[in-house]
Amino acid sequence: MATSSLSTALTSGTRFDPRVSQPPRHTKLRLLDCRSIFSGAPIAPTDRHGDRLRPGRTKPEGPCPSVEISPADGVKRRAVSWPGTTAEIVQATSSGRIEYRSHAHVHLLVLCERGARREGETYIEGLPRSTLRDVTRKLTFVPAGHEYCDWHEPRTAARMVFFYFDPATLPVPATSDEHEVSLAPRLFFEDAALFATAQKLTALIEGPASDDCSYLEALGRVLAHELMRVNQGSTPGKHAVRGGLAAWQQRTVTAYIEEHLSEAVPLAQLAGLVSLSTYHFCRAFKQSFGLPPHRYHTSRRIERAKALLAKPVFSVTDIGLTLGFSETSSFTAAFRKATGLTPTAYHRSLA
Known part of the structure; x- marks a missing residue:
């Protein structure tokens, strides 16, 4: 996957053809001064040392960061841009409430490297709101034109990376018409390959090899292909299989x-x-x-509970709350109904 993706060239409005050799391109990497993005002043491109570019020099070719964060001084932001893509690393520095909002004409992939909240809610237009407490290692995708809102009171300092994609530069699957590709919103999902590529790209930006612009852009292409792969896995077909789901x-x-x-x-x-x-x-x-949908959902909760009960670091109360049961008694009743044992008895049976 990575080898083929690294050899691709993403060109605006043009479908990639693996039979045609692609000429090498020289990427101009620029750091962005995020302090001026939402202050009413235009974004100021900088060089690698943080100095503003002189008039007439090349500006970043990637989309400008579009996530508004309030309060602005509650986080540290650092954005890097290259053709078609911008990556923004956001580190929370405040223990108070922080809000994130975006409604832009670019695709947004959110990588949450770590984050646990005492209270909070996340919303993407078209999906139900989520109050998931621990969002560590979760991914969120917001298609262009969709509203994204998130607020939380952190239990641990959150660290996120926002990847902004110009829709015109995303790869088009060979089996699709570029005008028919529709990306679906996804909230707090997991995908090992996509997460690993995003994390590798983040490490490259922060590491000593961040001057290797060709490698950075190549990883950016891999990330774009991984994103499209995830989307293809959830792309609707035209008909359901008779008698069941396709x-x-x-x-x-x-x-x-x-x-x-x-x-x-x-x-x-x-x-x-x-x-x-x-x-x-x-x-x-x-x-x-x-099984009906509700019973299937409950059965998956119980299976996850079994896995957590195998780890002695979690209490029965914590597991119940993690899985969405408001009371330990309701969790115990559901677990006993499904397994014939209480959570405590099940845990002891594993010893």
Whole structure:
């Protein structure tokens, strides 16, 4: 995957053809002064030493950071731009409430390297709101034109990386028409390959080899391809398999449930993800999995609870709260109904 992606060239409005050799390009890497982005002044490009560029010199070719953060002095921001893409590293420095907002014409990928919140809520236009407490190693994708809002009172200092993509420079799958590619919003999901590439790119930006612009741009292309791969996995087909959900529908729904185990997932939301009515979705889901959606969701919660109970560092109360049960008693009742044992008895049986 990485080898083929590194050899690609992303050109605006042009589909990549692996049969045609691509001439080498020289990337101009620029650091961006994030302090002036939302102060009403135009963004000021700087060189690697933080000095502002003289008039007439080349400006960054990537999109400007579009996430507004309030209070502005509650975080440290550092953005690096190259053709078609900008990466912005954001480190929280305040223990108070911090808000993030964006509604822009660029795609936004959010990498949360670490972060746990006492209180908070995240919203992407088109998806249910999430109050997930621990968002460490989670990814969020906001397509161009979608509203993104997040607020939290941090329990630990959050560190995030925002990747901004110019829609015109994203690779178009060979099986798709570039005018028909539609990217779906995703909130707090996990993908090992995408996360690893984003983290490697972040480390390169912060490391001593950050002057290697060709390598940085190549990794940026890999990240773009990984993003499109994830999106293809959730791209709707035209018809469902008779009597059950199509393979893409099963992947979409189960991935969404896994990503939101600790939350109440509305049936209408699941049906909407796969373009079915609530009635037909329930019938097709049961045909595919042998359980109604609600019972499947509960069963996945119990399986996750079993895995957590195998680790002695977690208490029964903590596990119940992590999985969205408001009371230890309700968690215990659900666990006993599914397994015949209380969580404590199950934990002891593993000793």
